[in-house]
Amino acid sequence: MVQHVEARGGKVVTGAAVKQICLAEDGSVAKLEMADGTEVVADYYVSAVPCDVFQRLLPTQWRELPFFAATRALRGIPVINLQLWFDRKMASSIDGLAFSRSPLLSVYADMSRSVREYADDDRSMIALVFAPCTPEAGADRNWLMQTDEDIIDATLEELGRLFPAEVAPDARTAPPQPASSRLASLRKFSVVRVPRSVYAAVPGAGKFRPSQETPIDNFVLAGDWSTQKFLGSMEGAVLAGKLASEVVACKAAGVPTPNGGARVATDEPVPADAPEVPSAPGFVGNSPVAFGGGQTGGLVHP
Numbered sequence: 001m002v003q004h005v006e007a008r009g010g011k012v013v014t015g016a017a018v019k020q021i022c023l024a025e026d027g028s029v030a031k032l033e034m035a036d037g038t039e040v041v042a043d044y045y046v047s048a049v050p051c052d053v054f055q056r057l058l059p060t061q062w063r064e065l066p067f068f069a070a071t072r073a074l075r076g077i078p079v080i081n082l083q084l085w086f087d088r089k090m091a092s093s094i095d096g097l098a099f100s101r102s103p104l105l106s107v108y109a110d111m112s113r114s115v116r117e118y119a120d121d122d123r124s125m126i127a128l129v130f131a132p133c134t135p136e137a138g139a140d141r142n143w144l145m146q147t148d149e150d151i152i153d154a155t156l157e158e159l160g161r162l163f164p165a166e167v168a169p170d171a172r173t174a175p176p177q178p179a180s181s182r183l184a185s186l187r188k189f190s191v192v193r194v195p196r197s198v199y200a201a202v203p204g205a206g207k208f209r210p211s212q213e214t215p216i217d218n219f220v221l222a223g224d225w226s227t228q229k230f231l232g233s234m235e236g237a238v239l240a241g242k243l244a245s246e247v248v249a250c251k252a253a254g255v256p257t258p259n260g261g262a263r264v265a266t267d268e269p270v271p272a273d274a275p276e277v278p279s280a281p282g283f284v285g286n287s288p289v290a291f292g293g294g295q296t297g298g299l300v301h302p
């Protein structure tokens with residue numbers, strides 16, 4: 001994709017944070033102010049930042065427009081991403097992503113079977129999503145604030161229920177089992193907390209997803225949370241990008257845009273428990289969490 005862009009005279013810049021969307025007098029985008037102090041001026045601006053970050057970048061002047069006001073109803077769901085390296089191969093794991101019946105673990109995969117970079121005939125590496133992990137998402141406590149060891153032990157207890165012959169609840173602390181045993185011990189682990197991941201697909205949320213076309217002529221939305229047929233996912237992000245590029249291409253060619261123009265499927269007010277509007281536009285701090293990402297170690301972001 002980078003080659004495609006560069007071959008046509010474009011430039012791909014990564015690791016460059018947008019600090020502020022600056023508006024012209026007519027409310028359209030005049031330029032982007034970047035975190036390093038530089039400015040970007042363009043014909044069209046496409047935003048694919050996560051929904052929570054978007055609320056922080058949304059210019060004050062746009063907040064009252066019903067189209068943008070509706071987006072406040074969407075917020076990222078907290079999850080914890082775990083990687084567990086075991087000292088032997090789990091015979092019953094499969095090649096692919098598995099959905100779990102555990103109330104704490106949503107999906108998992110044995111990366112040693114399903115991902116070439118982690119291939120290992122002798123030892124499993126399980127990657128999994130620990131969710132729900134906060135009371136707002138349905139957990140009995142705020143797991144984001146627990147220690148890594150507590151999170152891992154709760155995970156091993158759940159894995160022990162799913163794979164009783166292969167994982168013991170004390171796999172983190174117990175001494176390695178004899179070679180004849182199928183019970184795996186944990187060699188190492190990592191815990192990545194993602195306080196705001198994909199938009200929470202709770203009942204009633206979908207109708208607040210905005211179209212890629214916005215009421216601002218030179219501003220287009222992409223990202224998995226903009227409206228398209230998939231939930232927040234990689235397929236959804238790709239499809240949203242395609243729909244956004246259609247809007248830009250039609251505008252640039254001066255032909256009608258597809259999919260019915262700028263719209264949100266409802267004019268209902270956002271639910272009363274929607275997050276507060278940030279007092280002033282702009283991201284806070286410089287941690288991965290400020291940009292919708294996850295981080296290892298305790299949460300340092302406010």
Ligand SMILES: Cc1cc2nc3c(=O)[nH]c(=O)nc-3n(C[C@H](O)[C@H](O)[C@H](O)COP(=O)(O)OP(=O)(O)OC[C@H]3O[C@@H](n4cnc5c(N)ncnc54)[C@H](O)[C@@H]3O)c2cc1C
Nearest residue numbers: 016017018049050053081197223224232233234235237291
């Ligand atoms: C733990 C976990 C497991 C998942 N597993 C799966 C899976 O198995 N299958 C699947 O389909 N999906 C999965 N997903 C969801 C999938 O990762 C997302 O739906 C997808 O990455 C969304 O893509 P996106 O481009 O919309 O947003 P993102 O990938 O979130 O990209 C947004 C980008 O915006 C950047 N950004 C933020 N703020 C700024 C700023 N101020 N200036 C400039 N850039 C900024 C961020 O750095 C980031 O690069 C998973 C998500 C998580 C958290």
